Structures are given as C-alpha cells and as structure tokens.
Amino acid sequence: MAGDGASTITGAVYDGQTLTPAVNRRLVLRIDSVVLSIMTITATLAALDKNALGYAAILGIKVDAGLVGQQYSWLGSIVYFGFLIMQFPNIWLLTKVPPGKFLAGLIISWGVLLLCMVAANNFAGLATVRFFLGIFEAGQLPTCMILTSVWYRREEHALRTAIWYNTFAGIFGGILSYAISGIHGSLSTWKYIFLLYGCVTLCFGILVFFAPPDSPATAWFYTAEDKAVAVLRTADNQTGSKTINVWRIGQVLEALRDPKYWVIVIYVLAWGVVNSGITNFNPLIISGYGFTPTKTTLMATPQAAVAFVSQVLCALVAFYVPNIRCLIWILSNFPALAGTIMIHLLDIDKYRTASLAGVYLLGFYNTSWVMVMSLVASNNGGTTKRSFASVTVALVYSVGNIIGPQFFREEQAPHYRLGIFAMMIAFAIEILCGMMYWSLCYIENRRRDNNAGQIDAMTAQAASLHATEEDLTDGKNPHFRYAM
Numbered sequence: 001m002a003g004d005g006a007s008t009i010t011g012a013v014y015d016g017q018t019l020t021p022a023v024n025r026r027l028v029l030r031i032d033s034v035v036l037s038i039m040t041i042t043a044t045l046a047a048l049d050k051n052a053l054g055y056a057a058i059l060g061i062k063v064d065a066g067l068v069g070q071q072y073s074w075l076g077s078i079v080y081f082g083f084l085i086m087q088f089p090n091i092w093l094l095t096k097v098p099p100g101k102f103l104a105g106l107i108i109s110w111g112v113l114l115l116c117m118v119a120a121n122n123f124a125g126l127a128t129v130r131f132f133l134g135i136f137e138a139g140q141l142p143t144c145m146i147l148t149s150v151w152y153r154r155e156e157h158a159l160r161t162a163i164w165y166n167t168f169a170g171i172f173g174g175i176l177s178y179a180i181s182g183i184h185g186s187l188s189t190w191k192y193i194f195l196l197y198g199c200v201t202l203c204f205g206i207l208v209f210f211a212p213p214d215s216p217a218t219a220w221f222y223t224a225e226d227k228a229v230a231v232l233r234t235a236d237n238q239t240g241s242k243t244i245n246v247w248r249i250g251q252v253l254e255a256l257r258d259p260k261y262w263v264i265v266i267y268v269l270a271w272g273v274v275n276s277g278i279t280n281f282n283p284l285i286i287s288g289y290g291f292t293p294t295k296t297t298l299m300a301t302p303q304a305a306v307a308f309v310s311q312v313l314c315a316l317v318a319f320y321v322p323n324i325r326c327l328i329w330i331l332s333n334f335p336a337l338a339g340t341i342m343i344h345l346l347d348i349d350k351y352r353t354a355s356l357a358g359v360y361l362l363g364f365y366n367t368s369w370v371m372v373m374s375l376v377a378s379n380n381g382g383t384t385k386r387s388f389a390s391v392t393v394a395l396v397y398s399v400g401n402i403i404g405p406q407f408f409r410e411e412q413a414p415h416y417r418l419g420i421f422a423m424m425i426a427f428a429i430e431i432l433c434g435m436m437y438w439s440l441c442y443i444e445n446r447r448r449d450n451n452a453g454q455i456d457a458m459t460a461q462a463a464s465l466h467a468t469e470e471d472l473t474d475g476k477n478p479h480f481r482y483a484m
Contacts, residue, residue: 019232027233030221031151032160038212039144039164042107045201046140047169049114049133050079052197054283054300055177056190058293064121064188069410071123076280076405078127082134083398087391090139094146094387095247100212103143104205109136111202117194118187134398141397142390149377149386150215153234154483157374158325162315165370167363170304174283177297251385254475260379260440260482261389265396267372267433270426272400273407274336274365277423278303281408281416282359288414289348289356299356306363311370318371323484325371326438330431332367337427339364344420362423368430375437378483382473441482452478 053061053075062072093102113133120126144164152160180192187195213219216230255261282303287296314328342358373393380389408419474480 019229023226023229024233027222027226027230028156030219030226034219034221035147035151035212036160036164038103038208039147040166040168041204042103042140042208043144043164044166044168045107045197045204046110046137047167048173048197049110049137049201050279051169051173052177052193053130054280055173055297056193058283058287058296059177059181059190059193060188061126061190064190065123065126067123070406073280073405073408073410075123075126075130076276077402079130079134079137080276080398080401082131082136083138084134084395084402086135086138087142087395087398090142090394091388091391092247093139094142094391095383098214099143099147100214101209102139103212104209106136106139106143107201107205107208109205111198111200111205114194114198114201117198118191138394138398141394142387145373145377145390145393146386148374149380149390150234152377154378155319155322157377157483158318158371159312159315161374161377162311162370165311165366165373167304167307167311167366170307171301174297174299174301174304178294181294181297248382248384248471251382251473252388254382254473255380255385255388255392258475260437261392263433263437263440264372264376264389265392267368267430267437268393268396269400269403270429270433271365271369271372272397273404273426274362274423274430275369275397276401276404277408277416277419278362278365279401280405281419282362284414285343285416286356286359289352303360303363306360307366310364311367314367315370315374318374325375326434326441326484329368329371329375329437330434332364332371333427333431333434334364335361336364337424337431340420340424340427344417344424348415365427368434375483379441379474381475381477381480383471385473438484441484445481445484448478448481 057072061067067075110133113129113136116129117126120129145161148157148160148164176196177193180196181189183189183192185192213221216222216234217227219227219230222230283296283300286299287293289299291299310332314332318325318328339358339361342361343355346355346358348355376389376393377386380386404419404422407422408416412418472480474482
C-alpha cells in the first residue's frame with residue numbers, strides 16, 4: 001500500500017454503504033466546516049496569546065512591571081514549565097476524555113487567565129499567570145493533532161495541519177496591537193491586548209463546549225448513512241478512528257524503541273528554540289532597526305504572512321504529490337537558515353534593508369513544523385501510541401521553548417547575536433533530522449514491500465478495516481506503509 005497520496009478506499013463498500021467521490025466530498029466539506037474551523041480558531045487564539053507578550057513588550061509591559069535583567073526572558077520560558085508538567089497527565093487524559101469537551105475546558109480556562117494578566121503588575125504576578133496559562137494551553141496542540149489523525153485521510157493531513165496551525169496570529173496580532181496602541185484609557189495600553197484576547201477566547205470556549213463531536217461515529221452533522229460510510233473514509237490510514245480506548249503500555253514501549261520517534265524528538269527540540277525566539281523576541285529585534293513602537297507592531301506582520309503563504313503552498317504540493325513531505329521539511333529550512341545568517345552577519349547600519357529581509361525569511365521556519373506534525377498524525381497507528389506521540393511533540397516543544405529564550409541575553413538587546421546564532425544551529429539540526437527521518441521511512445517501507453509483496457484492493461480494504469477495529473499500531477501492522 002502507498003505511504004501517501006490518493007486513498008485506495010474510495011469506491012469501497014462497508015455496512016451496505018458505498019463511499020463514492022461525491023459522498024466523500026460531502027463528508028469532507030462537513031468536517032472542514034465544523035472540526036477544521038474549530039481547530040483553526042483555537043490554534044489562532046493560542047498563538048495570539050503567545051505572541052501577545054512580544055507586542056506587550058513594545059507597548060510598555062517591561063517598564064510598567066519593573067522587569068529587569070532576564071526577567072522578560074523568563075516570562076517567555078515560564079509558560080512552558082506549565083506546558084511541560086501538564087503533558088504527563090495529558091498522555092492519559094487524551095485516551096479517556098472526549099477531545100471536544102477537553103478542548104473546550106482548556107480554552108475557557110486560558111481565556112480566564114488572559115483576563116488575569118490585566119490585573120498583574122509585577123514579575124511575580126505575571127510569572128504566576130503565565131505558568132498556569134502553560135498548564136491549560138498544554139493540551140491544545142496534541143488534541144488538534146489527534147483530531148487531524150482521526151477525521152482526515154493521510155493525504156489530507158499536511159494541508160489541514162497547515163490551515164489550523166496557521167500564522168494568522170502573527171499577521172493579525174501586529175495589526176491588532178497597532179490598533180490597540182491608539183487606545184488611551186484608564187489602563188496601561190498593553191493591558192488592552194490581554195483584555196481583548198481574554199474576552200474573545202472565553203466566549204469561543206463556551207461555544208466549543210457544545211459544537212465539536214467526539215468522533216465520526218457520533219458526529220451530529222452526519223446522517224445515519226454518513227456515519228456508516230465514514231468508517232471507510234479514514235480506514236486506509238490504518239491508525240484507528242477511536243479517541244477513547246484502553247491504555248496500552250505496549251504501544252508506548254513500541255514508540256520508545258522506534259528510531260523515527262527519537263528523530264522527531266530532536267527536531268522538535270530544535271524547532272522549539274527557534275519558535276521561542278520568533279514568538280517572544282521578533283518585535284524587539286525589529287525595533288532595533290530604528291522603528292517607532294507603533295510602526296514596529298506593523299513591521300512584524302510580513303514575516304507571519306511569509307510563513308502562512310509558504311506553509312499553505314507547500315501543503316498543497318504535499319496534497320497532490322505523494323511522499324514529498326520530508327523533502328519539503330528539508331528544503332523549507334534553507335531560506336530560514338539563510339535569514340539567520342543574514343541577520344547575524346550583515347551590518348544593520350550599512351545593510352539595513354537586506355538584514356530586515358533576513359528577518360522576514362525566518363517566516364519559512366513554520367513550514368517544516370507543519371510537515372512534521374502531519375507526519376506524526378499519519379505515521380502512528382494505535383490510540384495509545386498516537387496519543388503518546390502527539391503528547392511527546394508537545395512535551396519536547398515546551399522544553400525547546402524553555403531553553404530558547406535564555407539564548408536571548410538582555411545585554412545584547414535588540415540584536416541578540418547569541419540568540420540568532422542559536423537559531424542558525426537549530427535550523428541546521430532540523431535539516432539533518434529531515435534527512436534521517438526520510439531514510440528511516442524509506443528503508444522500512446522497502447523492507448515491508450519485500451516481505452509482504454503486492455496485495456490486491458480487497459485485501460487492502462480488509463487490512464485497513466482490521467487495523468482500525470483491532471487498534472493495531474503501525475509496528476504491528478505489516479500492511480502499514482510510512483508517509484514520507
């Protein structure tokens with residue numbers, strides 16, 4: 001069976017129902033309208049929260065809260081201590097709690113905490129709120145990865161991940177911060193950022209509590225016939241369609257023995273260092289080019305636009321070209337690497353425009369992340385293993401984001417030479433990881449092809465349904481082929 005590309009299931013029959021192309025398009029449209037919309041807005045709100053600190057720094061939070069030395073950097077890191085601690089309970093919770101209700105509870109909780117940022121006036125207060133924000137935002141990323149795996153076919157993973165893990169927050173965050181900078185009320189200007197984001201997040205969380213179904217089998221937007229045939233839509237994934245299941249320690253051990261798992265761990269750690277630098281320090285770096293605080297909030301927007309356009313275009317390529325995700329993972333890091341080299345080496349006074357172009361090239365950093373998240377969703381079979389792999393990504397992501405801000409030394413502001421150099425090394429590591437992951441998948445797929453030989457369409461369908469019903473992992477399923 002192919003590791004990626006068009007599904008072999010379309011046209012198959014299950015429980016008396018046929019999955020025709022027309023039926024499949026109708027199901028996808030309904031999933032996109034509800035599940036994808038919820039994931040996209042949720043991820044955007046989460047990213048807006050993370051980006052808000054950088055814009056708040058431009059609008060005066062460092063002065064108002066009396067932040068000195070590395071305290072601002074620690075505000076960037078401390079949210080990920082909460083993020084890290086909560087991943088261990090999440091490994092179990094994500095196999096026991098319906099994902100829709102779980103996600104709604106998280107959104108409501110972090111909406112309330114964003115409002116608490118308005119009341120914080122010193123480092124201790126800000127750090128406390130940021131820590132608990134990490135606690136409640138920790139489940140968003142693995143939950144969305146699991147929902148992608150459950151609701152979408154493998155060839156659809158990259159494009160849907162590119163849509164929900166978008167950079168709208170970077171685009172609109174700068175525009176919103178620019179608009180908010182014109183407010184002259186009784187509160188400090190930066191507090192209006194958190195007041196607005198908190199209110200919107202809280203209202204959306206309440207809506208999410210009632211909207212998303214827990215699985216295709218319980219989808220309120222499916223007819224009874226749709227629910228029967230929906231099993232076929234994702235059966236070809238061979239990763240399972242259940243979100244609630246028995247906790248299987250054997251599936252965890254299988255993941256830990258898999259070298260592909262550890263390549264992902266190393267990649268995510270490096271990407272977390274890059275992400276923390278861009279999320280927390282990008283506006284401060286841009287301010288070093290001589291822009292006013294209000295103009296800085298706008299000048300940060302093009303980088304996010306570069307990120308969104310590049311990841312969506314690359315995801316479209318991945319949708320139509322089978323097994324190209326690893327190549328995109330590798331190649332998309334080169335423009336970002338070039339950007340860090342330009343920022344690090346060019347004299348801002350002599351080459352201001354070229355150096356600023358390097359900042360915008362950093363927008364390509366997000367494309368490889370989208371490819372990797374989609375590969376994690378595509379290449380982990382079994383409910384427990386899928387949850388464990390998704391939570392591992394979030395866990396290591398938090399470690400990278402804890403480490404990253406410490407490379408950005410206050411005494412080096414606003415150019416942060418050590419931080420930019422750390423990002424340069426991280427991009428090189430990401431490229432090497434992409435090469436290793438492709439090699440491991442290619443070798444394993446060839447081994448399985450040689451052992452199993454060719455199978456006909458009916459056998460492929462039966463194998464797919466069997467893997468789904470029996471909760472087989474990719475390691476235990478000889479018919480599974482890894483997407484690349």
